[in-house]
Amino acid sequence: MKSNTVQTLTTVLSNVAVSAGLVFLIFELRQNSAIALSQVRQERSLSIIQEYSNYAQDNEFSNLVARAIRGTNFDSVSDDEWHQIWGYESARMTRLEDVYFQHKEGLIDDSIHNFSLKMGASKLPLWKWLRVVSVNPEYNAAVEAFANSPDYQPTKYEIEFSAWAKKNEYSIGGVGVQTF
Known part of the structure; x- marks a missing residue:
């Protein structure tokens, strides 16, 4: 064999090896991305499970949530309880903001993102x-x-709360707030 032929074969084999390496690298990156997405989702699920488990163990707060959020009995909620709900909803908004951020970064899929936007939209009157x-x-x-x-489609809760909120003013530190 001539040295030109050997050099050409070596170059071709090197290019094939580099191409094969790139294919394996792309495959590994996709696999790592899928693993990262799975870990993010699992950590979020465990966090939500832990949060709701803590609430479930607190009978007083569970009753408050059942009465005010699921039962739409807004008139039964005291000022102190509204402050508890404020903390609960602040944490919920932070969690939903995190979903928005992670979706923007490509770490959460569209279905979770859309569910979170729907949850935020349904809580918008309460948050305001x-x-x-x-x-x-x-x-x-994005939520607006x-x-x-x-x-x-607004939820029953959202419709009922919006109607109630129009008639009721919430006072934080003695300052009345009406955002509707």
Whole structure:
């Protein structure tokens, strides 16, 4: 064999090896991405399970949530209980903001993101009334846009709370708040 032929064969084999290496690298990156997504989802699920387990063990708070959020008996809630609900809803908004952020980074799939937007939109009247504040203006805009989209159907809770909130003023530190 001539040295040109050997050099050409070596170059071709090197290029094939590099191409095969790139294919394996792409495969490994996809696999690592899927593993990372799975870990994020598992950690979020465990966090939510832990949160709700803690609430379930607190009879007083469980009764408050059942009465005020699931039972829509808003008049039965005292000022101190509204402050508890404010903390609960602040934590919920933070969790939903996190979903928005992770979706934007490609770490959460569309179904979870859309569910979180729907949850945020359904809580929007309560958040406004309680003055639960989001630190992410993009998240605020996304929830508002979702709530105003023609495909969004307000929940029974949202409709009932909005009607109740229009008639009731919430006082934080003696300052009345009416956002509707």
